[in-house]
Amino acid sequence: MRKTKRATIVDVARMAEVSAKTVSRVVNNEPHVTEAVKTRVHEAMRALRYHPNVAAQGLVRSRSYLIGLVYEKPSPSYVVELQKGALERLHGERFRLVVLPVESVTEREDEIIALLRSAALDAVLLAPPASDHAGLMAELREVGMPFARISPTRLLGQGPSVAMDDVAAAQEAAEHLIALGHRRIGVIKGDPSHAAADARLVGTMQALAKAGIPLRTEMIESGLFTFDSGLIAARRLLALDPPPTAILAQNDDMAAATMAAARERGLHVPEDLSVVGFDDSDISRVVWPPLTTIRQPVEEMAYKAMDMLLHVLKSEPGQGPELGDVQLAHELLIRRSTAPPKAD
Amino acid sequence: MRKTKRATIVDVARMAEVSAKTVSRVVNNEPHVTEAVKTRVHEAMRALRYHPNVAAQGLVRSRSYLIGLVYEKPSPSYVVELQKGALERLHGERFRLVVLPVESVTEREDEIIALLRSAALDAVLLAPPASDHAGLMAELREVGMPFARISPTRLLGQGPSVAMDDVAAAQEAAEHLIALGHRRIGVIKGDPSHAAADARLVGTMQALAKAGIPLRTEMIESGLFTFDSGLIAARRLLALDPPPTAILAQNDDMAAATMAAARERGLHVPEDLSVVGFDDSDISRVVWPPLTTIRQPVEEMAYKAMDMLLHVLKSEPGQGPELGDVQLAHELLIRRSTAPPKAD
DNA sequence: TTGTACGCGTTATCAG
């Protein structure tokens, strides 16, 4: 009832005594408008509290100014950093971020495509494991929807992406343990549907091989990047005879679970068991002792990926240099969860 | 170049040999369409991979099918649960969620209003502390943008909201400590700009008053709901002489920090110091010992708030029963961070 | 420098 209709460009034009087109020019900062007119229009806009109707703009420009963020039930800290980075880059831009968590990219590919199409997105940011899904990328290319990928491990050279070197990072983490004197090193892998899990395992194995340490299969357990899955995996590793003197978990949540499992058995970290995590998420600083971990610059990766996406969106189609695969630096953060093993 | 234009309603109409309006009827499940025609249209839609253009729909219906979520730098676990609840309710609906983290609601009210208007949202979900901001609510009402509030503490009866009883919850937590025999109880308040911080303090003081325990001002420290702020506050409390035997932190992040501060001083939890948190966030289960805490049903609150918002959006304006202020139950979860105080 | 006519894709109105 009381809901007064929003002012349109015509209302502004009438008030400023110009044509609608001129208002449009002012709104979009187009040249060829006298300062005097510009001022008049601005005043009218303010008086009427005018805001362009995005739907109408989108209709003629075929743009929605919406960018989707696709991710699949990762750890909370990961999602938050992802969003933080993406949103930071979007600050001051006209684009808005639509969050699109999906159940399982591999299971229902068409559903996801339908979702993206009906959501009328201008572009999407693909977080793992969607960022490694060839079918999804093909579909996106077919419908002409630009995308940028975060932490892809395969199919590089197919458009903008931002990643870190998971292999090298895992290798460094393992080398740290080896340098401390550890020989019996257990590994808790992450979700098998994330290719990063394999990459990190490869890095670990390379470090062990270089040191001439055989890695027995019973020293490798698989988790799902969650605390609970890590707990189960850690319990199994600690039940081995002899148990590992160090455990390398592929993310911080599972590393925290490993510390909890150690406590269950009366083991002290790091005296009886060294633990290394991955990600440098909040959790790594909250647990005791603070976790030695690999800093994965998730926020920066999201920022950079969004930056590349905006580049694509703003350059004329077919124009501009092809954006490639960017790699950001990681860092081994040695804190207090690792120490030399006890003498046997 | 190759980017084929999307099929429009007219293309479908041509293929199905009907008028555009009929296709529209089928798309929107309107009555008065023969089954035969309906089938023909559906076939054409599938063949052309037709998806309605949301911008065009939005233009004539003056709807964007976008719902905003406004929040202000809260803890990661809180944001994630908030989004989870909101998105779960949105599942299967046409509406999409746009995330709108803001710097400070109080500082730049007009900026936020401008943001909401230009973002062309159909409605917004207000999380604390925006949910307590009278000016913001007034503005939203003026531009006719429906909103629902999460955890408001003031200005009730002004539209749909979902909350829990912070006063009663804090009181229960304090009573638990008192029942264990604690008399020297420290409090770490949350961000002063969140009204919940005051409510929780009131509850704590009520419990203490009932037990005839005086609460000295030096036993109250203020934090910002973050781990780091909690660390500083906890250090000050533990430096008191005599120090508290129990500390009640107003969220789990600060409670975890309290445990870390205790360790710094060689104190054991819960033998030397009992710690109670608030929220039952992931962090409460990850730390050791697991935190005694108040379960705040954030996800359910967001779900319910979104549900009410959709009700408003779907009912004709001015019609339908006024939606009120809903209160969800909290729960004291007694875990292992609380125990009777040592005999002095 | 400014204005006019038209179209973007969809739905509402009202006629058939």
Place this chain on the structure above:
DNA sequence: CTGATAACGCGTACAA
């Protein structure tokens, strides 16, 4: 039950 026509608010192409 179905279809023609006119909006919705804005930008493009072109003219003045």
